[in-house]
Amino acid sequence: MSDQIRITLPDGSVREYPNGVTSLEIALSISEGLARNVLAAKVNGTVQDATRPITTDAAVTLLTWNDTEGKATFWHSSAHLLAEALEELYPGIQFGIGPPIEKGFYYDVDLNGQHFSQEDFKKVEDKMLELARQKQEFIRQPISKAEAVAYFEKKSDPYKLDLLERLEDGTISFYTQGNFTDLCRGPHIPHTGFIKAVKLMNVAGAYWRGDEKNKMLTRVYAVTFPKQKELDDYLHLLEEAKKRDHRKLGKELELFAFSEKVGAGLPLWLPKGTMLRERLENFLRKAQVRAGYQQVVTPHIGSKQLYVTSGHWEKYGEDSFKPILTPEAGEEFLLKPMNCPHHCEIYKTKPRSYRDLPLRLAEFGTVYRYEQSGELHGLTRVRGFTQDDAHIFCRPDQVKEEFIKVIDLVLYVFKSLGFDDYSAQISLRDPENKQKYIGSDELWEKAEAAIIEASAERGLRTVTELGEAAFYGPKLDFMVRDALGRKWQLGTIQVDYNLPERFELEYTGSDNQKYRPVMIHRAPFGSMERFIAILIENSGGNFPLWLSPDQIAVLPISEKYEDYSNEVFLTLQESDIRGYVDHRDEKIGRKIRDSELNKVPFMLILGEKEQAEGRVSVRKKGEGDIGSMTIDEFVAFFQNEIKPVAKAV
Ligand SMILES: [Zn+2]
Ligand SMILES: [Zn+2]
Numbered sequence: 001m002s003d004q005i006r007i008t009l010p011d012g013s014v015r016e017y018p019n020g021v022t023s024l025e026i027a028l029s030i031s032e033g034l035a036r037n038v039l040a041a042k043v044n045g046t047v048q049d050a051t052r053p054i055t056t057d058a059a060v061t062l063l064t065w066n067d068t069e070g071k072a073t074f075w076h077s078s079a080h081l082l083a084e085a086l087e088e089l090y091p092g093i094q095f096g097i098g099p100p101i102e103k104g105f106y107y108d109v110d111l112n113g114q115h116f117s118q119e120d121f122k123k124v125e126d127k128m129l130e131l132a133r134q135k136q137e138f139i140r141q142p143i144s145k146a147e148a149v150a151y152f153e154k155k156s157d158p159y160k161l162d163l164l165e166r167l168e169d170g171t172i173s174f175y176t177q178g179n180f181t182d183l184c185r186g187p188h189i190p191h192t193g194f195i196k197a198v199k200l201m202n203v204a205g206a207y208w209r210g211d212e213k214n215k216m217l218t219r220v221y222a223v224t225f226p227k228q229k230e231l232d233d234y235l236h237l238l239e240e241a242k243k244r245d246h247r248k249l250g251k252e253l254e255l256f257a258f259s260e261k262v263g264a265g266l267p268l269w270l271p272k273g274t275m276l277r278e279r280l281e282n283f284l285r286k287a288q289v290r291a292g293y294q295q296v297v298t299p300h301i302g303s304k305q306l307y308v309t310s311g312h313w314e315k316y317g318e319d320s321f322k323p324i325l326t327p328e329a330g331e332e333f334l335l336k337p338m339n340c341p342h343h344c345e346i347y348k349t350k351p352r353s354y355r356d357l358p359l360r361l362a363e364f365g366t367v368y369r370y371e372q373s374g375e376l377h378g379l380t381r382v383r384g385f386t387q388d389d390a391h392i393f394c395r396p397d398q399v400k401e402e403f404i405k406v407i408d409l410v411l412y413v414f415k416s417l418g419f420d421d422y423s424a425q426i427s428l429r430d431p432e433n434k435q436k437y438i439g440s441d442e443l444w445e446k447a448e449a450a451i452i453e454a455s456a457e458r459g460l461r462t463v464t465e466l467g468e469a470a471f472y473g474p475k476l477d478f479m480v481r482d483a484l485g486r487k488w489q490l491g492t493i494q495v496d497y498n499l500p501e502r503f504e505l506e507y508t509g510s511d512n513q514k515y516r517p518v519m520i521h522r523a524p525f526g527s528m529e530r531f532i533a534i535l536i537e538n539s540g541g542n543f544p545l546w547l548s549p550d551q552i553a554v555l556p557i558s559e560k561y562e563d564y565s566n567e568v569f570l571t572l573q574e575s576d577i578r579g580y581v582d583h584r585d586e587k588i589g590r591k592i593r594d595s596e597l598n599k600v601p602f603m604l605i606l607g608e609k610e611q612a613e614g615r616v617s618v619r620k621k622g623e624g625d626i627g628s629m630t631i632d633e634f635v636a637f638f639q640n641e642i643k644p645v646a647k648a649v
Contacts, residue, residue, distance in 0.1 A: 104223030
């Protein structure tokens with residue numbers, strides 16, 4: 001064993017340290033401030049305790065709260081702290097698992113009949129903070145399986161024993177902080193003192209190992225932070241998110257509704273929601289016409305045989321809506337789970353030559369997939385939804401160009417709708433396991449290179465994931481971050497070698513030989529339902545002017561100005577400006593307030609003076625009075641306001 005080891009830091013610099021140095025000591029040698037913030041370290045690609053000795057040359061990344069893995073370690077350690085607090089308060093409690101999650105962590109516990117509810121949260125939070133202040137160190141101890149089993153037998157914790165059964169001797173470790181010891185692989189933060197703010201969020205039931213045959217445990221959700229201010233900000237964000245919840249706003253703004261009688265997960269689009277949705281569709285339709293797409297319409301059902309050919313029967317048949325029978329024996333139809341098979345059949349309606357490609361078929365196609373009732377959520381998880389679908393049939397040498405065109409279209413959509421913070425994931429084959437994919441090596445290599453190059457040429461911020469491709473082709477998925485910093489998955493572009501094969505699609509090449517086209521599935525919105533849900537949450541219902549269901553509200557001060565109001569409204573309608581006249585017998589203040597609540601962008605107030613001069617007094621939502629104009633002036637002003645949609649592709 002050499003006395004010195006070489007440590008490579010992320011900036012490429014190499015430093016020498018004594019063998020056995022810890023990441024924390026490395027941090028300390030750089031700066032004390034850094035050392036105070038180090039939660040864990042990535043050593044040669046593996047996240048481990050910052051206090052663990054390093055005994056070989058290694059690449060070391062110090063992890064802090066700003067790193068995803070640092071956060072996960074912080075929250076996982078907080079789960080241990082929660083368990084320690086619960087054990088002190090509820091003796092005899094047994095523990096399942098306590099992992100970090102996207103935001104915070106949970107611990108599944110068996111309280112053995114002891115009562116636990118929201119009223120107990122404060123007590124647990126206080127205990128956690130008290131233990132945190134003791135700066136209890138997390139101490140790792142490798143342990144033999146026999147000793148570990150003996151420990152949990154003595155403690156009589158059946159869940160840990162169940163977990164241990166599946167672990168191999170020699171890979172097992174305990175972590176102890178204060179009076180609490182847990183079976184755990186780690187890693188952990190150096191001590192509990194890093195945890196400065198604690199909030200229990202929720203309590204729910206959860207079957208042990210997710211199996212309903214097992215006992216129902218209590219899942220305690222919580223979140224912790226290294227600073228009180230971060231917890232305050234987070235709670236504020238949650239409040240904001242609640243206000244923007246698309247289910248709440250959808251109801252208030254009368255965009256959509258659900259009816260038990262119609263059925264769970266089947267949205268009813270109300271007039272205003274339909275207006276919004278149609279504007280979005282028309283917007284994309286126009287952009288697609290410019291990009292060379294042709295619109296098609298196909299039925300909502302198809303014969304079962306169609307989906308047997310496409311493979312969707314195999315994929316969705318058992319777990320989705322059952323076939324529809326007809327009076328004719330043996331005849332079976334399925335609600336369509338995908339539009340692609342129908343489009344393949346459109347491709348086959350006539351012989352295609354290499355000169356006809358690419359063929360781009362677009363459809364706002366409604367599909368139906370069964371989701372369990374517990375999975376349904378507003379417009380984001382439904383049982384019937386409309387995809388802004390299209391299929392591009394092209395030659396292998398056209399894949400890159402088509403990808404670039406689709407990326408341009410997707411970015412145009414994002415920019416027009418105010419999603420400025422987006423990124424994309426490139427999903428490629430698992431190079432170690434090529435046999436599980438359909439299509440030749442050559443095709444895959446070409447398509448993968450095409451996606452990578454197209455993304456680079458368009459300057460996309462991407463991450464590449466190996467092994468994340470579907471068995472039938474590589475893909476590019478877009479993610480946006482909304483106004484509250486939440487991440488949503490949106491549109492996708494997907495190469496497919498499978499369906500052209502299954503449907504025996506062909507085109508005639510310049511050499512008169514038959515070839516298979518490549519199929520690209522793409523949907524910039526994903527689905528209209530999901531996209532509108534995200535749009536509502538991102539904008540808080542304050543849609544861009546061109547999308548607002550009601551763009552103006554005409555507000556007569558009294559019924560004396562009813563005729564003038566109608567006249568103004570008709571003129572605006574002729575200029576394609578949408579809205580309503582508020583004829584109610586209400587005070588003008590009330591009318592203004594209600595228009596603001598309905599998030600109408602412009603209010604036109606009409607009284608004596610306006611009528612006499614043939615003018616309108618304009619109020620802008622959130623800004624107030626912006627002056628008096630003639631109707632023509634307002635129309636011109638409005639057209640100018642509505643214009644800044646992103647430059648068309
Ligand atoms: Zn653990
Ligand atoms: Zn498709």
